Amino acid sequence: xxxxxxxxxxxxxxxxxxxxxxxxxxxxxxxxxxxxxxxxxxxxxxxxxxxxxxxxxxxxxxxxxxxxxxxxxxxxxxxxxxxxxxxxxxxxxxxxxxxxxxxxxxxxxxxxxxx
Amino acid sequence: xxxxxxxxxxxxxxxxxxxxxxxxxxxxxxxxxxxxxxxxxxxxxxxxxxxxxxxxxxxxxxxxxxxxxxxxxxxxxxxxxxxxxxxxxxxxxxxxxxxxxxxxxxxxxxxxxxxxxx
Numbered sequence: 001x002x003x004x005x006x007x008x009x010x011x012x013x014x015x016x017x018x019x020x021x022x023x024x025x026x027x028x029x030x031x032x033x034x035x036x037x038x039x040x041x042x043x044x045x046x047x048x049x050x051x052x053x054x055x056x057x058x059x060x061x062x063x064x065x066x067x068x069x070x071x072x073x074x075x076x077x078x079x080x081x082x083x084x085x086x087x088x089x090x091x092x093x094x095x096x097x098x099x100x101x102x103x104x105x106x107x108x109x110x111x112x113x114x115x
Numbered sequence: 116x117x118x119x120x121x122x123x124x125x126x127x128x129x130x131x132x133x134x135x136x137x138x139x140x141x142x143x144x145x146x147x148x149x150x151x152x153x154x155x156x157x158x159x160x161x162x163x164x165x166x167x168x169x170x171x172x173x174x175x176x177x178x179x180x181x182x183x184x185x186x187x188x189x190x191x192x193x194x195x196x197x198x199x200x201x202x203x204x205x206x207x208x209x210x211x212x213x214x215x216x217x218x219x220x221x222x223x224x225x226x227x228x229x230x231x232x233x
Contacts, residue, residue, distance in 0.1 A: 106160035
């Protein structure tokens with residue numbers, strides 16, 4: 001079974017631009033969560049989507065948004081990029097079927113550099 | 116709010132020896148999940164082991180085992196017979212159970228960088 005895939009793997013943008021990152025979950029998985037990883041702040045939760053609805057949101061400004069499609073694929077968007085948005089963005093998927101299937105599996109990440 | 120603390124920023128182990136990584140957490144919940152994830156230099160986060168708080172028995176996955184002390188809120192990872200491929204950042208993570216339509220996000224510690232010496 002293929003793992004979580006994220007595109008693109010690397011991205012370079014300039015301040016003020018916007019960016020869209022994509023995540024395809026493991027086949028059959030219905031929940032997608034996004035995390036931001038930086039050397040200073042570590043791993044921080046952005047948001048969680050299940051059945052095309054945002055179920056949970058971390059403490060990030062409104063410039064960070066996301067959505068989920070009917071096939072469970074998810075995108076996140078960052079508008080008006082700032083230098084501090086440079087990070088590794090990780091997507092994780094899970095089945096959401098019950099206690100034993102609640103584990104989140106991560107993709108390889110998208111490395112975003114803002115110049 | 117829940118917090119996760121990994122007090123060892125870096126650790127080193129000789130190949131074939133055993134190493135234990137520490138993790139403590141703070142929560143007022145009685146039901147939750149705990150995880151250890153491994154992130155090698157290639158950056159792909161890999162699940163190492165998971166523990167459900169209601170289970171008394173410590174989880175084991177081949178050379179990896181945990182020492183889960185619920186009362187002490189401690190969740191350490193033991194790696195036996197260390198291999199060169201075990202070198203990575205190890206993250207301890209906490210998650211609440213399903214609630215109100217949300218699966219609950221992972222709360223991570225800052226990580227422990229493990230080096231394995233040949």
